[in-house]
Amino acid sequence: xxxxxxxxxxxxxxxxxxxxxxxxxxxxxxxxxxxxxxxxxxxxxxxxxxxxxxxxxxxxxxxxxxxxxxxxxxxxxxxxxxxxxxxxxxxxxxxxxxxxxxxxxxxxxxxxxxxxxxxxxxxxxxxxxxxxxxxxxxxxxxxxxxxxxxxxxxxxxxxxxxxxxxxxxxxxxxxxxxxxxxxxxxxxxxxxxxxxxxxxxxxxxxxxxxxxxxxxxxxxxxxxxxxxxxxxxxxxxxxxxxxxxxxxxx
Numbered sequence: 255x256x257x258x259x260x261x262x263x264x265x266x267x268x269x270x271x272x273x274x275x276x277x278x279x280x281x282x283x284x285x286x287x288x289x290x291x292x293x294x295x296x297x298x299x300x301x302x303x304x305x306x307x308x309x310x311x312x313x314x315x316x317x318x319x320x321x322x323x324x325x326x327x328x329x330x331x332x333x334x335x336x337x338x339x340x341x342x343x344x345x346x347x348x349x350x351x352x353x354x355x356x357x358x359x360x361x362x363x364x365x366x367x368x369x370x371x372x373x374x375x376x377x378x379x380x381x382x383x384x385x386x387x388x389x390x391x392x393x394x395x396x397x398x399x400x401x402x403x404x405x406x407x408x409x410x411x412x413x414x415x416x417x418x419x420x421x422x423x424x425x426x427x428x429x430x431x432x433x434x435x436x437x438x439x440x441x442x443x444x445x446x447x448x449x450x451x452x453x454x455x456x457x458x459x460x461x462x463x464x465x466x467x468x469x470x471x472x473x474x475x476x477x478x479x480x481x482x483x484x485x486x487x488x489x490x491x492x493x494x495x496x497x498x499x500x501x502x503x504x
Contacts, residue, residue: 328359344366
């Protein structure tokens with residue numbers, strides 16, 4: 255079927271461009287973004303509308319102190335909707351605290367955290383296995399945070415944080431503004447192996463952090479487990495709001 259334009263096209267209020275299927279609400283970080291990071295444009299095969307939310311401090315959200323930014327998130331999400339995006343995400347898994355309020359404030363799908371995958375993945379692996387979460391900060395993965403993504407089956411969860419790995423901490427927490435990619439990758443893989451070693455009954459890994467999809471292939475190789483990251487969730491949502499067309503011989 256040929257994609258026909260509508261009879262009339264209207265300019266969304268405040269638009270600076272058009273055709274962005276997904277909009278990303280971005281906290282302020284001083285972190286190098288590598289391919290595979292949500293904030294690297296080459297991570298996706300479609301255009302991403304990145305919107306810096308002025309005043310949204312990433313360090314506070316990472317440490318679980320982000321409630322004060324709720325109004326900023328709502329206003330920014332409404333701006334993205336006015337610009338014409340078809341779905342809205344974010345660039346920190348701990349923005350899950352805004353999931354419900356932002357979803358209520360707009361009329362497009364909202365998925366602000368990779369942790370939204372937890373209910374789905376726990377049902378995939380069977381009742382005799384847990385799901386491992388590799389998180390930037392394990393201390394912020396609280397029952398309250400998980401309730402915002404509708405997950406309450408805490409006995410099915412095993413969490414490993416990266417906050418005590420020295421290079422990860424200085425890059426992500428201290429925001430030193432530089433990264434040694436090989437060293438960073440080694441620490442991420444080490445974190446996943448520790449998660450698996452301490453919890454041999456996990457059947458899959460959900461990666462919370464938006465900086466870690468670049469390492470999912472290495473995590474799969476190191477653990478032998480399915481790895482559900484945030485970039486692949488965004489790809490999934492893209493196909494939901496911009497359905498692919500199929501061609502071939504009948």
